[in-house]
Amino acid sequence: MSFPLRAITLDLDDTLWPFAPIGARIDQVLHDWMRVHSPRTAERFPVAAMRELRERSFAENPHLHHDLSALRRLTLQQALAESGADPELLEPAYEVFYAARNQVQCYPDALDALARLAAKVPVAAVSNGNADLQRIGLSQHFVFQLGSREHGAAKPDASIFHAACARLGAAPGEVLHVGDHIEMDVLGAARAGLRSCWLNREAQRWSHPSLRPDLEFHTLTALADWLDAHPSFATEHAAA
Structure with a gap:
C-alpha cells in the first residue's frame, strides 16, 4: 500500500x-x-x-x-x-x-509517539470532545485544534474532515486520520476521502462488512514506527 x-x-x-x-x-x-x-x-x-x-x-x-x-x-x-x-x-x-x-492521563506511549509524528508531518487535532490542548499542555505538538463545536458539525460528518484538510492545505487523500472509533473516526474519514488509521488499543474485531482502515495499530508508537520505516510516504512535509 x-x-x-x-x-x-x-x-x-x-x-x-x-x-x-x-x-x-x-x-x-x-x-x-x-x-x-x-x-x-x-x-x-x-x-x-x-x-x-x-x-x-x-x-x-x-x-x-x-x-x-x-x-x-x-x-x-x-x-x-x-x-x-x-x-x-x-x-x-x-x-x-x-x-x-482537562486533567488527562495520556496512554504510556502517547506523548513520545506524538512528538515523533509531529516531527515528520503536521498534526492537527480533530475531535468531537471539548478538551483544550492549551490547558492540557500539549498544543505545541499540533498545528491547530478543530473541534466539532467550533466547526458546527461533529464527526463522522465529512465537512469537519474537509475543513481540517483545507486548513492543512492538503487534499483529503493526502491526509491520514488517526482515531479509535470505528464509525466516527475510521468510517467517517474514509467516506470523506481521507486515509484512515484505526488505533485499536482494545484489540477489537473490525465490524464493517466492506470498508476497512488503510492502517491499523494497537499503539500510537506502532504508527510512529511505521512512518519511520516508510519515510517516502511523508513526501511534502516542508511544503505543508
Whole structure:
C-alpha cells in the first residue's frame, strides 16, 4: 500500500488518553463541589442521577450533539433549576467541570509517539470532545485544534474532515486520520476521502462488512514506527 502523506489529523479522547477515568473524576468532583456550594442540588442529583440527567439532555437535544460544552451547561442548568438552587452557580459549576475535564492521563506511549509524528508531518487535532490542548499542555505538538463545536458539525460528518484538510492545505487523500472509533473516526474519514488509521488499543474485531482502515495499530508508537520505516510516504512535509 502506498499513498502520499502530507499531514495527520488526530482524535483525542481514547486515542491520546482514556476518557473513562476523566468522566468518573468529573462526576465525583462536581458532586463534591455541589455538596459544598449547593447541598440541595447534591441531594437531589447524586452522581448516578446527574449522569441520568446528562444522558436525558443528550437524547432530547440532538441539535447540540456537536457541542458537548453546551450540553454540559444545559445539564447543570437543569439540575440547579430542579433543585431550587441559585442559577448564578451555573458558570462556577461549569468551570469546576472544565478544569476536571482537562486533567488527562495520556496512554504510556502517547506523548513520545506524538512528538515523533509531529516531527515528520503536521498534526492537527480533530475531535468531537471539548478538551483544550492549551490547558492540557500539549498544543505545541499540533498545528491547530478543530473541534466539532467550533466547526458546527461533529464527526463522522465529512465537512469537519474537509475543513481540517483545507486548513492543512492538503487534499483529503493526502491526509491520514488517526482515531479509535470505528464509525466516527475510521468510517467517517474514509467516506470523506481521507486515509484512515484505526488505533485499536482494545484489540477489537473490525465490524464493517466492506470498508476497512488503510492502517491499523494497537499503539500510537506502532504508527510512529511505521512512518519511520516508510519515510517516502511523508513526501511534502516542508511544503505543508
